[in-house]
Amino acid sequence: MLETEPEKDKKNDLWWRPALMLFFQLSGWIAFPIIIAIFLGTWLDEKYGTGPWLFLTTVGMSFVISIIGIVRESTKAIKTMESFGNKNKNNKKLKENKQDE
DSSP states (O other), rough: OOOOHHHHHHHHHTTTTTHHHHHHHHHHHHHHHHHHHHHHHHHHHHHHHHHHHHHHHHHHHHOOOOOHHHHHHHHHOOOHHHHHHHHHHHHHHHHHHHHEE
């Protein structure tokens, strides 16, 4: 199927979208667990009178959760980029082979 010029322009205009989505996903993995841990840890410390220990424990656990989430999302993004790069390489090879014939 042939693409018209506006469809090609629309695809070229959105080249930045995957990078922005990855940025927001990774930022979410940093911010949300920390925010939840701050409120949860403070509430638990007030409820049980444990001083800063439950607060520090929840914040520490949130850092671990953040790291795991960031590694997972980054790994998915890297695999997607590699598959996209392999598709581009294969397309270039096919075009070169057609031109050689």
